[in-house]
Amino acid sequence: xxxxxxxxxxxxxxxxxxxxxxxxxxxxxxxxxxxxxxxxxxxxxxxxxxxxxxxxxxxxxxxxxxxxxxxxxxxxxxxxxxxxxxxxxxxxxxxxxxxxxxxxxxxxxxxxxxxxxxxxxxxxxxxxxxxxxxxxxxxxxxxxxxxxxxxxxxxxxxxxxxxxxxxxxxxxxxxxxxxxxxxxxxxxxxxxxxxxxxxxxxxxxxxxxxxxxxxxxxxxxxxxxxxxxxxxxxxxxxxxxxxxxxxxxxxxxxxxxxxxxxxxxxxxxxxxxxxxxxxxxxxxxxxxxxxxxxxxxxxxxxxxxxxxxxxxxxxxxxxxxxxxxxxxxxxxxxxxxxxxxxxxxxxxxxxxxxxxx
Amino acid sequence: xxxxxxxxxxxxxxxxxxxxxxxxxxxxxxxxxxxxxxxxxxxxxxxxxxxxxxxxxxxxxxxxxxxxxxxxxxxxxxxxxxxxxxxxxxxxxxxxxxxxxxxxxxxxxxxxxxxxxxxxxxxxxxxxxxxxxxxxxxxxxxxxxxxxxxxxxxxxxxxxxxxxxxxxxxxxxxxxxxxxxxxxxxxxxxxxxxxxxxxxxxxxxxxxxxxxxxxxxxxxxxxxxxxxxxxxxxxxxxxxxxxxxxxxxxxxxxxxxxxxxxxxxxxxxxxxxxxxxxxxxxxxxxxxxxxxxxxxxxxxxxxxxxxxxxxxxxxxxxxxxxxxxxxxxxxxxxxxxxxxxxxxxxxxxxxxxxxxx
Numbered sequence: 001x002x003x004x005x006x007x008x009x010x011x012x013x014x015x016x017x018x019x020x021x022x023x024x025x026x027x028x029x030x031x032x033x034x035x036x037x038x039x040x041x042x043x044x045x046x047x048x049x050x051x052x053x054x055x056x057x058x059x060x061x062x063x064x065x066x067x068x069x070x071x072x073x074x075x076x077x078x079x080x081x082x083x084x085x086x087x088x089x090x091x092x093x094x095x096x097x098x099x100x101x102x103x104x105x106x107x108x109x110x111x112x113x114x115x116x117x118x119x120x121x122x123x124x125x126x127x128x129x130x131x132x133x134x135x136x137x138x139x140x141x142x143x144x145x146x147x148x149x150x151x152x153x154x155x156x157x158x159x160x161x162x163x164x165x166x167x168x169x170x171x172x173x174x175x176x177x178x179x180x181x182x183x184x185x186x187x188x189x190x191x192x193x194x195x196x197x198x199x200x201x202x203x204x205x206x207x208x209x210x211x212x213x214x215x216x217x218x219x220x221x222x223x224x225x226x227x228x229x230x231x232x233x234x235x236x237x238x239x240x241x242x243x244x245x246x247x248x249x250x251x252x253x254x255x256x257x258x259x260x261x262x263x264x265x266x267x268x269x270x271x272x273x274x275x276x277x278x279x280x281x282x283x284x285x286x287x288x289x290x291x292x293x294x295x296x297x298x299x300x301x302x303x304x305x306x307x308x309x310x311x312x313x314x315x316x317x318x319x320x321x322x323x324x325x326x327x328x329x330x331x332x333x334x335x336x337x338x339x340x341x342x343x344x345x346x347x348x349x350x351x352x353x354x355x356x357x
Numbered sequence: 358x359x360x361x362x363x364x365x366x367x368x369x370x371x372x373x374x375x376x377x378x379x380x381x382x383x384x385x386x387x388x389x390x391x392x393x394x395x396x397x398x399x400x401x402x403x404x405x406x407x408x409x410x411x412x413x414x415x416x417x418x419x420x421x422x423x424x425x426x427x428x429x430x431x432x433x434x435x436x437x438x439x440x441x442x443x444x445x446x447x448x449x450x451x452x453x454x455x456x457x458x459x460x461x462x463x464x465x466x467x468x469x470x471x472x473x474x475x476x477x478x479x480x481x482x483x484x485x486x487x488x489x490x491x492x493x494x495x496x497x498x499x500x501x502x503x504x505x506x507x508x509x510x511x512x513x514x515x516x517x518x519x520x521x522x523x524x525x526x527x528x529x530x531x532x533x534x535x536x537x538x539x540x541x542x543x544x545x546x547x548x549x550x551x552x553x554x555x556x557x558x559x560x561x562x563x564x565x566x567x568x569x570x571x572x573x574x575x576x577x578x579x580x581x582x583x584x585x586x587x588x589x590x591x592x593x594x595x596x597x598x599x600x601x602x603x604x605x606x607x608x609x610x611x612x613x614x615x616x617x618x619x620x621x622x623x624x625x626x627x628x629x630x631x632x633x634x635x636x637x638x639x640x641x642x643x644x645x646x647x648x649x650x651x652x653x654x655x656x657x658x659x660x661x662x663x664x665x666x667x668x669x670x671x672x673x674x675x676x677x678x679x680x681x682x683x684x685x686x687x688x689x690x691x692x693x694x695x696x697x698x699x700x701x702x703x704x705x706x707x708x709x710x711x712x713x714x
Contacts, residue, residue, distance in 0.1 A: 019467065184399065186398075
């Protein structure tokens, strides 16, 4: 099943394959930035293959490999364990890919591949504790039920975490999103949620957790999801979300161009900022390139985006609005997209064209 | 606010504007064809402007114009009236636009702009009856709260129905979708649902209903949503959904191309068929152009798609699967997309490439 040739990078306008991926996967409309917690149906979703059809009754989570006590857990078993609810911002590692050129053949997110949800589930460490990780376990693999072909290899979507990452208190095996059972596209009946990391770590439709004695070499772990400056290099694994921010475009849009129109008056510009590496320390708003500090809303826990707002006296004419976040580790968004062969980690400042009349 | 120039038709690959529209609007992933009722978060949505932010407490529906008793109704008032629940298939009039060339600058649906939901609400005729339509009312206008610019005109999304269409028993002012309050993107707190018609008639975020003494001349009624063979002609209004069908692609996909791979064995091909003009009478499946009848599931009411299935003994090689529906009025899907300047009403048969190994 490996006869699909490698595809060359794409230059210029977008292919039908890119459009079809954008149509079947959902981005978060930017006006939904007003919600602290994104309504479930507006949360972005990226689905590599097909949404698997799993029945809660017959579904089981298997824990095996290098564990003292292999387990097979029903949804009821998991719901009977300690439950935590965390508000977590997730962003697709490929968010912003559509702005790069040349472009890797994949989903062409413009900037809408980010959202926040309240996830409820059992801490992963509790479940790993019940199985008993053996000391020779070097990597823990999370196998999803979604199956297909990528990089010429047929596989189920699987990712791994080393024990020191997997045993953190803040990872969840989640069965609920915003207080409801997981919707099909968000991993029903159970998914991993890894706060602070790009979304690829939060494996959906989880079926099996396996402790192994070596680094996992699956396609989605060892090949995909690496930052690379040139094709073919080993690269650096995508992990924590880079500092980033978005604003909700003000005024009203033109349907096709999304160009914004607004009246000449004082308007409140608002948005969200996030970083997987450190808390948000500062957000700036620029009007036509002149930066000034925005006001930060109260933090919403350690894993969720932070709201911000700034008043703007909109004067007639054409303007460009941008926002730029800085985190407590000193990371700041770049003005131009950082180059990446596969289009990962584009955290360049958003640019919103507005016409004030 | 009308200084945006007319945009020329698009030939060849897709623009960033088209990609951004595909990313912010959701199509139904075709594997969701397995569901009789589409889970709310997987239901397609097309939002011309921004999702308005409406508060249920302060929201009111105004009924005015040529009525005996102008009304202002709260959500509670409406929920206190007679309630009906209908299972309704809705399809975007622009579904399939991405397959046409040249292409109108709009959302590039490939084929995923269709879904089915259970809508609950009060029959529109009951509400119109409470207000009392005056005999000189010639058209009834439904005004949404979503506002923006299209065809160079700033307007709220508004559509109309003549009294004889509006007074049918099967139109709903719906406040619930699949038993839950409407999600923001589907019209919270109240929307119109017009069974059998393309989706543009089912106005979301409804704020005002107005009876007038002449045909409504709003942008979305008098200019958009017309079938036209050449630009500039008057055209024919889009109304009932043309006969159409889809199959759920079998096997597993390649991530980027969605090319399907499956094993050589007997597989059940299944899908859905619908028509706004008459009940579905027949569905055929073609393998490499050889048509044969599929088996129809039981009908699911008068307004919802009809399931169908057919066994296929998949033999190794490259194949093309298609399905074709015929309705009781004798309408049958064409093999090639019917030409339309704006890309409306493309009900050509779907073609799914599969590789059997």
